Amino acid sequence: MAMPGLLPKLLPPSIISQRRWLSHRRPPPVHHATTRIRSSSDSSTTTTPATTTTSPAAVKLTYLEFNGWLWELPGGFRVLVDPILVGNLDFGIPWLFDAAKKTLPKALRADVLITPVVKQLLPADFTLVSGQEDAVELARLLRPTYVVPMSNGEFDAKGILAALVSTRGTIQAFRAMLADALPDAKVVEPTPGVPLHLRFDDNDNNNNSSTSSSSSS
Numbered sequence: 001m002a003m004p005g006l007l008p009k010l011l012p013p014s015i016i017s018q019r020r021w022l023s024h025r026r027p028p029p030v031h032h033a034t035t036r037i038r039s040s041s042d043s044s045t046t047t048t049p050a051t052t053t054t055s056p057a058a059v060k061l062t063y064l065e066f067n068g069w070l071w072e073l074p075g076g077f078r079v080l081v082d083p084i085l086v087g088n089l090d091f092g093i094p095w096l097f098d099a100a101k102k103t104l105p106k107a108l109r110a111d112v113l114i115t116p117v118v119k120q121l122l123p124a125d126f127t128l129v130s131g132q133e134d135a136v137e138l139a140r141l142l143r144p145t146y147v148v149p150m151s152n153g154e155f156d157a158k159g160i161l162a163a164l165v166s167t168r169g170t171i172q173a174f175r176a177m178l179a180d181a182l183p184d185a186k187v188v189e190p191t192p193g194v195p196l197h198l199r200f201d202d203n204d205n206n207n208n209s210s211t212s213s214s215s216s217s
Contacts, residue, residue, distance in 0.1 A: 110142035112198060117149040117174040121166050132169035136177045139185060146198050147178060147187050 115138055120129035139147055149171050157165070175187050190196055 110144045112146045112148060113139055113142055113144035114148045115139075115150060117147075117169065117171055118151070119168040121168055122161070122164055128165065132174060133177065135174060136181050139178060139182055143182070144185055147185055148190055148196065149174065149187065 115135050116129050116131045117135045118129075119127065119131040119134075121127055135147075135149075151171075171187070171189060178185055178187060188196060188198065
């Protein structure tokens with residue numbers, strides 16, 4: 001076994017010089033950050049180590065069997081996106097295509113309902129987008145505080161089918177039908193690119209705590 005005094009003789013000169021340089025290096029001092037926390041009920045000051053952590057808010061996304069998405073947000077708010085719950089699924093041609101809708105869980109409710117309210121149709125009443133009375137029925141199911149109409153968007157359409165698409169109903173007609181079905185629900189028309197600011201009181205949150213927003217097509 002080599003003795004400590006013989007080690008420099010066995011090592012290359014480059015390693016010996018590095019060992020001598022490292023032996024004079026000292027680790028930098030460790031500074032512990034502290035924060036002072038003062039309690040309103042206690043006048044004493046307590047010094048505790050401070051830990052700074054930034055964690056993003058967790059969002060739970062669940063796919064539901066009635067072709068919708070459920071967003072569960074911090075604070076207990078839940079967003080129900082694009083459920084197909086009311087209206088026909090036969091597109092006006094039940095002899096060619098027909099489908100049954102999934103049922104809505106009884107506990108599922110909405111604070112805000114985002115849904116088309118104007119129907120889009122092909123000739124012979126082939127339904128492309130549900131609206132009007134279907135939107136009112138959806139509001140009956142979810143009992144929202146606010147209803148935000150979808151205008152089906154603006155787009156440049158070409159082709160034979162584009163010329164055949166027609167609309168039925170208006171937002172004003174939907175307002176009247178909704179007022180008869182749910183007098184307390186408010187219709188809020190969105191402006192593209194402008195956020196909507198909706199207010200809720202504690203009673204609204206307690207009554208409709210299961211879902212905060214919904215959309216249907």
